[in-house]
Amino acid sequence: MSLTNKVTAEDVLRISGVDASRCMQCGKCSGACPNYDEMDLHPHQFAALLRKGEVERLMESNALYQCLSCFACSQRCPRNVEPAKIIEAVRLTVIRQKGRNYMTADRLPEKLDEDLPQQALVSAMRKYSK
Amino acid sequence: MQKIGVFVCWCGSNIAATVDVKAVAQALKNEAGVVFSTDYQYMCSENGQAMIRQAIKEHQLTGIVVCSCSPRMHEATFRKTAVSAGLNPYMVEIANIREQCSWIHKDIAEGTEKAIVLARAAVAKLHKNAPLTAGTSPVTKRALVIGGGIAGIQTALDVADAGFEVDIVEKSPTIGGRMAQLDKTFPTLDCSACILTPKMVEAAQHEKINIISYAELESLSGFVGNFTATIRKKARFIDEDKCSGCGVCTEKCPSRKGLDEFNMKLNKRGAVYIPFAQAIPNVAVIDAEQCLHFRTGKCGLCQKNCSAGAIDFEQKDQLIERKYGAIVVATGFKxxxxxxxxxxxxxxxxxxxxxxxxxxxxxxxxxxxxxxxxxxxxxxxxxxxxxxxxxxxxxxxxxxxxxxxxxxxxxxxxxxxxxxxxxxxxxxxxxxxxxxxxxxxxxxxxxxxxxxxxxxxxxxxxxxxxxxxxxxxxxxxxxxxxxxxxxxxxxxxxxxxxxxPDPTARSLGTMLTASMDTNDFFTEAHPKLRPVESPPAGIFLSGVAQGPKDIPETVAQAGAAAAKVIGLLCKNELTCNACVAQTNEAICNGCSQCEKVCPYGAITYEDKEIRSPEFRGIRRIATVNEAICQGCGACTVTCPSGAMDLKGFTNSQIMSEVDAICR
Amino acid sequence: MNYSYYPGCTLKTKAKELDIYGRLSAAKLGIILEEPEHWQCCGGVYPQGEDEIATRLSSIRALAAAKEKGQDLITLCSACHHVLKRVNNDMKRNATICQRANNYLQLDTPYRGETEVLHYLELLRDRIGFDTLKSAVVNPLKGVNIAAYYGCLLLRPGKEMGFDDPEDPCIIEDFIRALGATPVKYSQRNECCGGYLTLENKGAAQKRAEAILSSAADAGAEMIVTACPLCLYNLKNNAKTKIPVKYFTEVLAEALGVKEEL
The missing domain is CATH 3.50.50.60 (FAD/NAD(P)-binding domain)
Structure with a gap:
């Protein structure tokens, strides 16, 4: 589905509150990421592509939905760049668009099992839809 | 009334691009006392200086104002120019229209207006200038090197080879520093110890070098050429003169809990130990925290086994006071x-x-x-x-x-x-x-x-x-x-x-009033042009204490620091700062405030006979030792009666400048 | 001593043990936990977007309620703790968020992050003290090798959470020791369990859980304790390696002799 609203790098920087220019591309974030193999773009690329203004590439990335929000990247970044915040900001710019919710309530019943805590549902809905 | 000349420099486009230099020269012609005013592309060039000399002679100028860069750059140059034309060097004033004006403004009208104001202030001050003569102070021909790693050793060797006495103060029990811990060195892969230990031995055997190991600088007073240092030599509980370094004590010591600092605490050592085989001095040291004798009052095995009788459990810290002309910081890193x-x-x-x-x-x-x-x-x-x-x-x-x-x-x-x-x-x-x-x-x-x-x-x-x-x-x-x-x-x-930087750097920096950066590296007096000097005169920098560097760079810098030290120590006397404090004896009431704030100990008190309209008799008056005063001005702002004044920067001179700016 | 206590949704349903054993143990230790009447779900995840205001409001209401009572706010669930703590930091440090949130809430007095958010474990460590806890233990869990699972949310970002050294924590190990058991240290104790990804990418979540379980098993763990319902779920359900996973409050209640069968 196409995007209804154009998103710029400035939008992402404003929402994230991150200064991506501090990134020195050391790759420690991507070395720390526990879900690296599931992502098409990786934490250090979020900082790099954002610097180049290539927000659309980021918005089309599946990494937005594979990020665990575990904050390992942010914690271990030696430059205080906080890639997790960039990923979250880009995800917000997508799911705030009309018809771009990644997960909708009608898909939840199939995912339920007896032990699943409410916390999982609430978290997933917060992450994947608006 | 003075006859003043004004010289406005373009500094290429550095000033001329933001300041209308001709307008400045023109405007200054209307100032009281100004009899000559001109501009030139590079006033510091030989031609520019010749122009100044010629104007001084031709117009019989009594003082000059140069509108140019910061006085830190060229005040000395223009003072020399003035002297060669027969003027007193203190009849020169610099209006800084570059760093404080053209470099920070973009608009020509604004820049020009500010340059004129700054020049007027300089003229106003110059009207109150008086010729000054600088005194001299003697130079103690001995250097103190703080830190006995490769940086300190190299500086000490170079200074000593030039014939001057050098003391190396090293905080650990041996000299050698970090380089002694290295296995091989890049990019040649030669053995670190093989190239370092000959230097250590050379330093130890040099008749002009005195190694004070296991010691730290406790306090420092004085100024360039005339420092007085107090050094605390920590008790090592071994008589250095008697110990032969045979190592029997280290083998007999039953304590094995101390961590071997030389091996980065990867193994244990005895409570009495020699840091490594090539240690200098090759003398044992007792770690009192680990030693059973100090912990329990028993043991004493080392003492019983020492044939030289060198073990001295009663040894105390020793304070050594000594005078130095120069100080080198070579405290290294961890x-x-x-x-x-x-x-x-x-x-x-x-x-x-x-x-x-x-x-x-x-x-x-x-x-x-x-x-x-x-x-x-x-x-x-x-x-x-x-x-x-x-x-x-x-x-x-x-x-x-x-x-x-x-x-x-x-x-x-x-x-x-x-x-x-x-x-x-x-x-x-x-x-x-x-x-x-x-x-x-x-x-x-x-x-x-x-x-x-x-x-x-x-x-x-x-x-x-x-x-x-x-x-x-x-x-x-x-x-x-x-x-x-x-x-x-x-x-x-x-x-x-x-x-x-070594953890001792910060407190040492404070003691030396040396400037440091936020990472505790010592700051050089100028990052390009004075890389081995600290801003306070007589303090020099060697090795990683100033910033990260490898062995070849450290050795090169150590040599450069030595050259600066030698340059200082080979002078018999130093020209003092002429801009020193002076007491107006008619006003001073001997309250002692100035003495308390003087960081150099330059102020003493004398009972003097005063004959003024208000008072006749004997009164306690502050006197300034002009050889010691560094002209910092602390006393002048502290003095409650306004009796203290700084020559060359008197209160009335400063007020004239302010008035000129506010006019 | 009285504290405000924010249980969170899951502790009322799937994670009752975490809540009930926490309350029983607190009572035994002389701590009174007062649950505010009208708390709302924190949302489970901290809203990292600086322009997200509405998603912060439920946390701020709980924080402001605690402030009204003049009490510190105790949390149990790692996720709730993470959200409340960071939203509270925002109210303290981010003037824009603070102002916008207060514009919405229209409280009698604006809330500016005055409440102190304490995790139950911090309460044990900093207010009660592990030595006091140790002396209150009636059934020491002698000889049990327990592995602490911290996960992400209690520890990171370290500067914001201020909970423990995020790379070398010791609070749960010290807690385990106070109960008389033997803590087992293993490398994956502060790595992610897979979190909410269990709904979106089961395979990836299973890999995470297995990495943690096998690391703990290799280190000799007989039991794993955690403070997070989602961690507990993932570790229990998503790994091939099986080690009993319990809430830390359950072993606490056991050691204090207040455990009841639920």
């Missing part, structure tokens, strides 16, 4: 504490070591006798991962890392990798790096040899986690060139940790 980096499992596994620890493991005199074995199980490792930039280039957390590049890690890592591959071709070495920074003669070639000839696996990326899994270290990192996350099951991990 690796940062890696315990903040447990994402690399430094606290969790003894097989994760810092590079300096690894250096000791690789050294024949080290804890493993040079055999490459893991600290945990003493097994031979087959796969080693080196992580570079651990704590360097880190702006995230000041406690954890340092914002600067430590400069030496890329090269010592290449060295480690090569040494391992040379000696143990079965061991795989992976190096995670952000950038391989190898500027330096034969440095990049050295690093490339590690890659090409020794097949070291350089991975551009960073490690995110080292996990202890059984007896393996699971290293998870990014490989940015191949776009993948890599997982290596390593046997050892080496952290190329950042270096930081």
């Amino acid at each position: 690796p940062i504490d890696a315990s903040a980096f447990n994402e690399y499992a430094y606290n969790d596994s003894p097989d994760v070591v810092t590079s300096l620890e690894f250096e000791r493991i690789m050294n024949a005199a080290g804890p493993t006798k040079g055999q490459l074995i893991r600290p945990s199980d003493l097994k031979h490792p087959h796969e080693i991962v080196v992580i570079q930039c651990v704590g360097s280039r880190c702006t995230e957390d000041k406690e954890k890392g340092k914002p600067y590049c430590s400069k030496i890690c890329c090269m010592y890592t290449a060295k480690h990798a090569m040494l391992v591959r040379e000696k143990y071709p079965d061991v795989k070495v992976h190096v995670f790096y952000i950038d391989a920074r190898t500027p330096g003669k034969n440095f990049d070639e050295f690093y490339r040899r590690a890659v090409e000839q020794y097949d070291v696996d350089y991975i551009k990326g960073m490690v995110g986690k080292v996990a202890v899994e059984g007896d393996k270290l699971h290293v998870q990192g990014s490989d940015l060139l191949n776009g993948e996350q890599v997982h290596i099951n390593a046997d050892m991990v080496v952290l190329a940790t950042a270096i930081e």
